[in-house]
Amino acid sequence: MTTLAAPALAAPAVPAGDNRTSLRASLHHIGALTRRNLMRMKADPESLLDALFMPILFTVLFVYVFGGAVAGNSHNYIQYMIPGMFGQIGLSLAMAVGTGLNTDFTTGVMDRFRTMPIARSSVLIAKLLAESCRSAVSLVVLVLFAMCLGLRIHTSPVNVLATLGLALAFGTGMVWVSMLLGMAMPNPQAVQGVGMLIIVPLQFGSSTFAPVHSMPGWLQAFTSVNPLSALADASRALINGGPVLHPALLALAWSVGLTVVFAPLAVARFRKRT
Amino acid sequence: MTAGFGIVPRMEPTTDSNNAAAVQVRGLAKYYGETRALDGVDLDVAEGTVMGVLGPNGAGKTTLVRILSTLVRPDAGRAVVAGWDVERQPYRLRHEIGLTGQYASVDELLSGYENLYLIGRLLDLNARGARRRAEELLERFSLTDAAGRPTRTYSGGMRRRLDLAASMIGRPRVLFLDEPTTGLDPRTRNEVWAEVRAMVDEGSTVLLTTQYMEEAEQLASDLTVFDHGKVIAAGGVETLKRQVGGQSLTIRPAQGAQLDAMIRCLAERGLAAVPDGAGGLTVPAVDEAQLTAVVAALGTSGLGIAALETRLPSLDEVFLAITGEQSTVPAAVPAPTSLESVA
Numbered sequence: 001m002t003t004l005a006a007p008a009l010a011a012p013a014v015p016a017g018d019n020r021t022s023l024r025a026s027l028h029h030i031g032a033l034t035r036r037n038l039m040r041m042k043a044d045p046e047s048l049l050d051a052l053f054m055p056i057l058f059t060v061l062f063v064y065v066f067g068g069a070v071a072g073n074s075h076n077y078i079q080y081m082i083p084g085m086f087g088q089i090g091l092s093l094a095m096a097v098g099t100g101l102n103t104d105f106t107t108g109v110m111d112r113f114r115t116m117p118i119a120r121s122s123v124l125i126a127k128l129l130a131e132s133c134r135s136a137v138s139l140v141v142l143v144l145f146a147m148c149l150g151l152r153i154h155t156s157p158v159n160v161l162a163t164l165g166l167a168l169a170f171g172t173g174m175v176w177v178s179m180l181l182g183m184a185m186p187n188p189q190a191v192q193g194v195g196m197l198i199i200v201p202l203q204f205g206s207s208t209f210a211p212v213h214s215m216p217g218w219l220q221a222f223t224s225v226n227p228l229s230a231l232a233d234a235s236r237a238l239i240n241g242g243p244v245l246h247p248a249l250l251a252l253a254w255s256v257g258l259t260v261v262f263a264p265l266a267v268a269r270f271r272k273r274t
Numbered sequence: 275m276t277a278g279f280g281i282v283p284r285m286e287p288t289t290d291s292n293n294a295a296a297v298q299v300r301g302l303a304k305y306y307g308e309t310r311a312l313d314g315v316d317l318d319v320a321e322g323t324v325m326g327v328l329g330p331n332g333a334g335k336t337t338l339v340r341i342l343s344t345l346v347r348p349d350a351g352r353a354v355v356a357g358w359d360v361e362r363q364p365y366r367l368r369h370e371i372g373l374t375g376q377y378a379s380v381d382e383l384l385s386g387y388e389n390l391y392l393i394g395r396l397l398d399l400n401a402r403g404a405r406r407r408a409e410e411l412l413e414r415f416s417l418t419d420a421a422g423r424p425t426r427t428y429s430g431g432m433r434r435r436l437d438l439a440a441s442m443i444g445r446p447r448v449l450f451l452d453e454p455t456t457g458l459d460p461r462t463r464n465e466v467w468a469e470v471r472a473m474v475d476e477g478s479t480v481l482l483t484t485q486y487m488e489e490a491e492q493l494a495s496d497l498t499v500f501d502h503g504k505v506i507a508a509g510g511v512e513t514l515k516r517q518v519g520g521q522s523l524t525i526r527p528a529q530g531a532q533l534d535a536m537i538r539c540l541a542e543r544g545l546a547a548v549p550d551g552a553g554g555l556t557v558p559a560v561d562e563a564q565l566t567a568v569v570a571a572l573g574t575s576g577l578g579i580a581a582l583e584t585r586l587p588s589l590d591e592v593f594l595a596i597t598g599e600q601s602t603v604p605a606a607v608p609a610p611t612s613l614e615s616v617a
Contacts, residue, residue, distance in 0.1 A: 020365055025398055032395035036384065043383040043424055108379030112440065115343045116396050117368040 021119045029122040030129070033113075037100070037130030051134045054092075055142035058085065062209060063149065070210050075150055082146040083239040084208035084232030086139070086163050087251075090171025091202075091228070093135040095195045098178030100127050102191045105183065120270065128175065135171075139164065159238040166238075170231055170251055173258035179266040208232040227254035294357075296321045296448050296479035297342065301351035303503075304337050311337040313503035314351065319448075319496070324470070324480040326494030326511070328487065328592070333500040335483035336376065339452045342481065343373045356447045372441030372449045372478075376456060379437060382426040386417050386436050389425060390443060397444045411439040415469065431462030438469055449473060451482040455489060467492055487586050491515075499596060507596045514592075521584045523565060526554035528578030539575050543567060554581070 021029070041048055059082070067077030104110045104123070113123055143151075143160075153160060178195065185191045203209075205219060206228035212220050223229045233247035297319035304312040312334045319325040327335050340346040342355055344364040353360045356370035373379075380389045387408055394404025412421045415435040425433060434454065441449060451470065455463040470493055474480055484490055490497055490511065497514050499507040507514060515521075527533050530553055537555055540547040545568060550556045557568065565584065572579060 028398070029396055032392055036381065036388075036392050039388060040381065040383045107382065108375055108377045109381050111345060111375060112373070112379040112393070113396070114345055115368055115371060115373045116393070117365050118396050 021117065026119050026122055029118045030126050033122055033126030034129045037126055038133060041130070041134065048134065048137070051138045052141055055085070055138050056145050059142065059145060059149065066209070078146060078149055078151050079240055080211075080236065081209060082142070082151050083163065083235035084206075084228075085142060086235050086239075087167045087170065087228060087231035088203060088208065089135050089139050089142070089164075090167040090169075091174055091199060092138070093131050094171045094174035094178045095192075095199065096131045096134065096178075097127050097175050098180075098182030098195065099188050099191045100131065101179060101182035102185060102188045106187055124179070124270070154240050155238060163235045163238045166231065166234055166248060166251055169255045170227060173255035173262075176259060176262035176266045180262055180269060183266070183269045202226060202228050206232060227251055230254065294321050295319060296356055297325070297481055298354045299338075299342075299351070300353075302338070302341065302348050302353055303350040304334075304341060304346065305349050310503045312341070312348070315500075315503070315505055317498055317505065317508070319479055319481055321479055322474070322477055323496060324474055324482060324494045326490035326497045327481065327483040327500060328485070328490050328497055329483075329500030330485060332502075334503040335500055336452055337503075338500075339373070339375075339450045339481070339483060343371055343450050344368060369444070370447045372444065372446035373452070374434075374437045374441045374450070374454055375452045380425050380433060380440060383424055385422050386412060386425055386428070386432075387421040389436060390440060393440050393443045399443075407443055411442060415439045416465075431458055431465070434458060434462070434466060435469070438466065442473065445476075446478060448479045448481070451480060453483055453485065456485070463489075487592060491586055499592065515586075521560060521586050523557040523560045523568065524550060524554055524581075524583045524585065525557070525568075525572070525579055526581040528580040532577050535575075536572065536577050539571060539577060540568060543571050560584075 059078075062081055063074045063077055067074035067081075071077035071080050101124070104113075104127075110123070114120075177198075178191075181194060182191050185194060205222050206212075206226045207223060208228055208231075212223045212229070215223065227250070230247040230250035234244055234251055236242065237244040237247065295318045297317070299315055299317040302312055302315045302317075303310070315334070315338065317325070317327075317338075327338065329335050337346065341348050341360060342353055344360055344367060347361060355367050358364075358367035358370065360367060380386075381392075384392070390408035390411055391404050394407050395401070399407060409418075409421075412418045415438065417432060417436060417439070420428060420432060425436060428436065438451075438454070441451075454470070455466050458466065467489070470480060470482070480493075482489075482493060494511060497507075497509065497511055498505055499514070525536065525547075527536050533549060533553065533555060537547045537549070540555075540557065545557055545560075545564065547555045547557045557564075560568070569579075569582070
């Protein structure tokens with residue numbers, strides 16, 4: 001049927017090729033889209049509540065409910081748990097990207113963007129930047145609140161930055177998993193639901209909230225490969241002092257591994273949908 | 275091959291092939307599993323005109339629009355919009371088009387102004403240019419008062435207007451409107467129609483999908499009728515109307531008892547009137563001369579008319595007329611491909 005004797009199509013004005021957006025234009029697009037994502041947060045302040053209060057809630061809950069039992073007293077527990085929570089900021093950042101992406105796909109907004117002459121990646125990068133701002137708020141709240149409760153930085157501010165860098169590196173690996181989830185799931189609630197199923201076992205089956213030595217053998221086997229254990233151990237060492245190299249390398253290896261496996265899958269899926 | 279082509283009653287060429295058509299489609303196909311959403315479609319839209327794509331749900335109208343606006347890649351065939359190939363030059367093509375879909379694609383959490391400003395910025399206007407263009411379009415679409423409110427507080431009509439405004443920011447050469455008035459009340463629908471006409475006056479080419487014959491009649495100069503992913507009729511609005519028999523006439527007598535007398539009176543003049551079951555009578559498919567004759571005949575015979583109404587054929591009637599005509603052509607009609615039979 002396609003070989004019907006219909007008149008041939010007029011040749012395009014320019015023979016072939018397709019001009020992609022310039023880097024300069026892309027930066028402008030990313031700026032405009034980041035602004036859009038930030039304005040969405042401003043328009044929906046409830047979405048910022050968890051960024052502000054979850055760190056406080058978690059800290060209070062764990063320090064005063066479990067602190068004494070786990071570490072003898074709550075002061076020791078603050079020094080134990082808070083550095084581990086730094087690492088998890090990257091995790092919640094990654095998960096928020098997947099949910100946000102899914103929201104854009106389920107509304108018609110993504111279709112609008114896709115019919116515009118902008119690079120596909122601008123939408124993703126802008127989402128990441130805006131969510132990073134949210135994470136930065138979480139992080140500042142967490143650090144200030146923990147210091148009010150008595151957290152002491154035994155090393156240097158550079159080490160604190162290194163801790164955050166490590167958290168971000170791990171978050172970068174997890175972003176691909178989250179993106180894939182965001183595009184595979186039918187709605188934002190499903191993304192959050194499945195995201196929780198992945199995150200909660202990782203969070204609690206790690207050395208973040210309690211030392212692993214009292215856990216049963218099968219669980220210790222899990223915690224020893226769990227990237228969040230490595231992340232928590234490295235963060236603790238960076239802030240309290242101690243051997244950093246091994247856990248830090250393990251966390252970074254996880255980040256690289258997740259990126260190698262999931263980035264191509266997520267990008268392929270994104271291209272297919274866009 | 276020729277038999278297959280014969281089922282498409284292409285009554286008059288919509289464009290000359292040498293003429294610069296804003297949209298050219300040849301043999302376009304898209305399959306979703308067993309479903310042939312588009313099954314070898316040819317179509318031309320001349321620069322500066324409005325093409326109405328008419329068809330029921332699932333006929334392939336939306337798939338066509340999504341392919342032409344680079345949202346979906348075709349499985350076969352070619353499409354060129356504003357001189358750019360949808361598959362090979364999507365970035366260039368996107369500079370020339372605007373799309374308003376069935377679902378308003380505006381950001382619910384942002385205000386009307388912010389939505390338009392964002393799109394201006396994404397189309398490489400500078401901050402001042404984007405602001406000016408947003409304000410200009412808000413004014414034109416009567417949204418200035420609501421400009422600062424989040425769009426989730428807008429009514430359906432306001433949202434659709436904002437969506438149209440968003441499609442207009444880049445002054446597109448070709449505008450795709452996918453069922454632009456579905457779900458709108460008559461007043462809002464008229465507003466949208468007025469805007470579409472204004473866009474065409476400014477030189478945009480419009481491809482509009484609709485389920486309503488009336489909408490196509492109001493806006494389009496050419497029509498393409500889709501069913502099951504295929505073009506089943508194409509041509510000028512007038513030609514197509516003639517083909518499906520034009521408008522029907524409904525008359526209600528001033529005195530109910532005179533209904534039979536009226537029908538007899540019209541029958542004597544060769545017009546087949548039938549009772550419409552609601553105390554009136556219907557004369558299907560009348561042209562202007564017949565309409566005048568009916569009124570004159572009833573007037574001279576002294577039969578009082580309480581109400582008289584002419585009506586365009588509905589989409590159902592258009593389909594019946596077209597498919598009915600086809601079934602009289604032996605061998606030219608393949609077995610109908612219904613979804614049930616291929617599933």
